[in-house]
Amino acid sequence: MKIALVGLGRTGKIVAKYLLEQNALSMVLCGPNSVNANKDIGEILNIRDTGIRVETSDHLEQKLLQNRPDVLIDFSYPGFLMDYIHVFEAIGINIITAVTTYEAVELEKIKNTARMGNIGIVVAPNITYGVNVLMHLAEIAAELMDGYDIEIYEEHHKQKKDSPSGTAKKLAEKLQQNLITHEEIPIHAVRAGESLSKHKVLLCGEFDRIEISHQSYSKNAFAKGAYQAAKFIAEKTGFYEMDDVFKQEKEKRRNTLVMRLADENRRTLSLA
Template sequence: MKIALVGLGRTGRIVAEYLLEQDALAMVLCKPNSLSANSDLGELLNIKPTGIMLETTAHLEKKLFHKKPDVLIDFSSHHFLKENIHTLAKCGVNVVTAVTEYDRAEIEKFKALADKGNIGIVMAPNITYGVNVLMLMAEIAAEILGDYDFDVFEEHHKYKKDRPSGTAMKIANKIRNGLATQKEIPEHVVRAGGIVGKHKVSICGEFDKLEISHESFSRVAFAQGAYKAAQFIAGKTGFYEMSDIFDSERRQRRQHAVMHPKTIELEKEDPA
């Protein structure tokens, strides 16, 4: 699988390093006015030369046809996909976008294009696997503890622009999905220092309190999630979210357990 990457900010650079380690990175794109354009990626990452030159998004169609990436991972801004989604579809390049700034009209546009069967898109503002587990647990808690009060807390570094984060809003929506009746889900935001990312759900009743939390210690967690999403969407069409990837892996594990029960038992008996 050949991957293109756009967006080399705080997280994008970690993603680039991770994809290099997986020997999957084939192309890196930057803004037309970027000072890093036409330089080796290694210079930006302060590592040895990689042989991958930073290319601007100008004449994108020609560049995609030349490099032929299978999937593009987007850690830039909502402008890139908004302006280039039709070019990506034309060139047969699927997309994993971790951008959180899309408005409803943009998301509907991407869904409609993916539903035509020309392109596969994973929209993943919640790119880490751990936070998807938190969402699942929060939704289950809402189904069981519907008379409790739910609050969503999220913390990120001081440079993060959106407040609340796309992930925090997704968590709140998952809680609403689990509740039998609609109620307010307050979202509390902290932007400070170099916090990588932390989300917490507080579930408070009259006599007890439950908390579910997830914290990213390193941006490598985002890179791992993006790479798994790219592996999932390669060769597919349609519109997906990280929850779809998560559910797919759960089904695969269950099928494996049914088909190979003896293997599972042996693993339990001899974990070494």
């Protein structure tokens, strides 16, 4: 699988290095005026030269046709995908976008493009595998703990622009679907220091309280999630979210467990 990457911010650089380690990175893109233009990605990451030069988005269609990536991972800004989604659709390049600040009309454009059936798109503001586990656990708790007060706390580094985060909003949306009441779930967002990512759901009742939390210790968690999403979408079409990626991983694990138990039963019967 050949992966193109756009966006070399704090997280994008970690993703680039991770993809290099997987021998999956084939192309890196930047804006026309970026200071990274024409540099070897190795120079930017302070590692050996890789032979992969950062290319600007000028004449993007021609460059994509020459490189032919299977998937593009987007850690840039909303405008990039909005400007070039028609190019990816025309060439047949699937997309994972981890951008968290899309407006509703922009998300609708992405969904409509994916639903045309020419390409597959994963919209993944919640890109880490672990935070999707948090969402599932919180949904179960919200369904069972009817009548409990629910609040969300999230924490990120001070440079993060969106507040609350896309993940926190998605978490609130999923929890709301499991509640009888239509009251808005409060989100408390902290932007301070160098904290990577922390999300916590509080369920408070009259006599007890439940806390479910997830914290990223390394941005490699984002890189691993992006790579998992790329493997998921590589040969699919349509619109997906990280929840779909998680469900497929869960199904694979369940099938592996079933096969292992079947093998153990066969061995037991052969020894009987």
